Amino acid sequence: xxxxxxxxxxxxxxxxxxxxxxxxxFSTSEGVYYSKLYNQAGDSTSLxxxxxxxxxxxxxxxxxxxxxxxxxxxxxxxxxGFEEGSIGLxxxxxxxxxxxxxxx
Numbered sequence: 405x406x407x408x409x410x411x412x413x414x415x416x417x418x419x420x421x422x423x424x425x426x427x428x429x430f431s432t433s434e435g436v437y438y439s440k441l442y443n444q445a446g447d448s449t450s451l452x453x454x455x456x457x458x459x460x461x462x463x464x465x466x467x468x469x470x471x472x473x474x475x476x477x478x479x480x481x482x483x484x485g486f487e488e489g490s491i492g493l494x495x496x497x498x499x500x501x502x503x504x505x506x507x508x
Contacts, residue, residue, distance in 0.1 A: 409457070410434055419474040419482075427496065429460075429482055431471035436460040436484055438496055461500045465490045 412433045421427035426441040440456045462469070465486050473485035481502075482494040489507025 409437065415470055417471055417474055419476045421476050421480070421496065422478045423480075429474055429476060429484075429496075431474065431484075433470065435462055436471055436474070436494075438482075438494075438499075458499055460484075460494055462486070462492060464501070464504055465492065465506075 409432060415431065415433040418428055418430040424440075427439070429436060429438050431437070436459070438456075438458045438460055460482075462471075462484070466488065469490070470487040471484055472487050473483075475483045477483075480496040482496060484492040484494060486492070491505045492501040493503045493505075494501050
């Protein structure tokens with residue numbers, strides 16, 4: 405439970421950013437997270453910080469709805485499929501979803 409994130413191998417999914425292998429998203433039983441292993445201090449320096457970990461908001465789908473699939477585009481967009489059939493569209497720069505398509 406380092407960083408306050410509960411790891412459960414049955415609900416863990418991970419997907420790497422195809423254009424930046426230091427960036428990835430992962431899911432646990434507690435939600436979906438964006439992470440960057442090294443937060444670049446600036447384009448012109450090699451100094452690095454991090455890691456950055458940010459929880460993505462999935463509360464509009466439901467508090468305990470499990471993530472069943474994720475797909476990362478090369479433009480920073482992320483599709484997340486939820487167990488009950490909803491799909492969320494995220495951008496790695498924002499915690500809130502750009503759109504949610506609910507299971508009817």
